[in-house]
Amino acid sequence: MSPVRTFLTRLARPTITSRRDLIRYVVVVTAFSLVAALAIDVAQQLMFFTTWVTALRSWAVTVAAVTVIATPVATMFARAQWELQRAKDALEDLSRTDPLTGLPNRRALMEASEAPTPQTMVLVIADVDRFKALNDTYGHRAGDAVLQAVGQIMTQHLAGFGLVGRLGGEEFALISSDASLEQIMSALRELLRAIEATPFVTPGGAVRITMSAGIAIRHSSEPFERLYSEADEALYLAKRSGRNQIELSARAKEALPPGKTADYQNLA
Incomplete structure (x- = not known):
């Protein structure tokens, strides 16, 4: 599997087991979204360049919009993945625990x-x-x-x-x-x-x-x-x-x- 595909797979199916993992995922997703959106915006401004003021204004709007949208969306997705991981871990623990005594089974x-x-x-x-x-x-x-x-x-x-x-x-x-x-x-x-x-x-x-x-x-x-x-x-x-x-x-x-x-x- 190529590095790019591996990276995209990790973004789509992250393993989040702690608050640190959650914060790291949100930062990575937000940064990736910013880079992707800015790359498209920069390419567009260069193709249809009018003035630097217009280009800088467009890029600033892109940064603000992506940050406002990507950060909460990534946070919600990461929290959902974290809860899912917790549920999986709990089931794994239950499968190895004797229900009567609480000891390992x-x-x-x-x-x-x-x-x-x-x-x-x-x-x-x-x-x-x-x-x-x-x-x-x-x-x-x-x-x-x-x-x-x-x-x-x-x-x-x-x-x-x-x-x-x-x-x-x-x-x-x-x-x-x-x-x-x-x-x-x-x-x-x-x-x-x-x-x-x-x-x-x-x-x-x-x-x-x-x-x-x-x-x-x-x-x-x-x-x-x-x-x-x-x-x-x-x-x-x-x-x-x-x-x-x-x-x-x-x-x-x-x-x-x-x-x-x-x-x-x-x-x-």
Whole structure:
């Protein structure tokens, strides 16, 4: 595409995301309109030249008229484009947000997992224990209230280590490339203790719950599917081993420093 065509396309379909973009667009459109109108007027005056006074008067009128017309029209168009961009951004945010908890949803977590990173990635999958029984006993409104509260507590304890989100149902996740495995394990231990000690107020009454979690790690060259599968298997082992505890995948255990491999079973 030629530079001229690219420029005209940007004028016709601008991307405006801030007030600075809006002001820049109005200035560019007004300047472009002035140059175009003056070029036509100058050519006309040179072809049918009478006096310099007449030519200068005509050019002054052209400048004033174009400025008065182009500036407000460009401003209105730019504001409309800005509002349209805001609406698009809001829809994009909604498509990546879990409506119940306000956390990033599965799509957002999957996209974060695919981002290139040179560091080792840690995935935690945490699941509310016996959530179906909670729903059956206290009702779905109580279950929703518990999930909302769990999301808030998880954010408080884990958001500093990476992206906390809800995978769906009663499953939550943490994706981290910025913290060590030991740091995440320590924070996760405190999280499970906080969950166990917190009475959750719901429309059906106060309830107490526990959570189980599985942890897995991967290197930058490995597929996310393997990481997810290993974390899910670790979570299943935590459930099968009595719930309210943390389990690590085999590779996560191997990644722990010497002397720490026997501690993971008692994290919760």
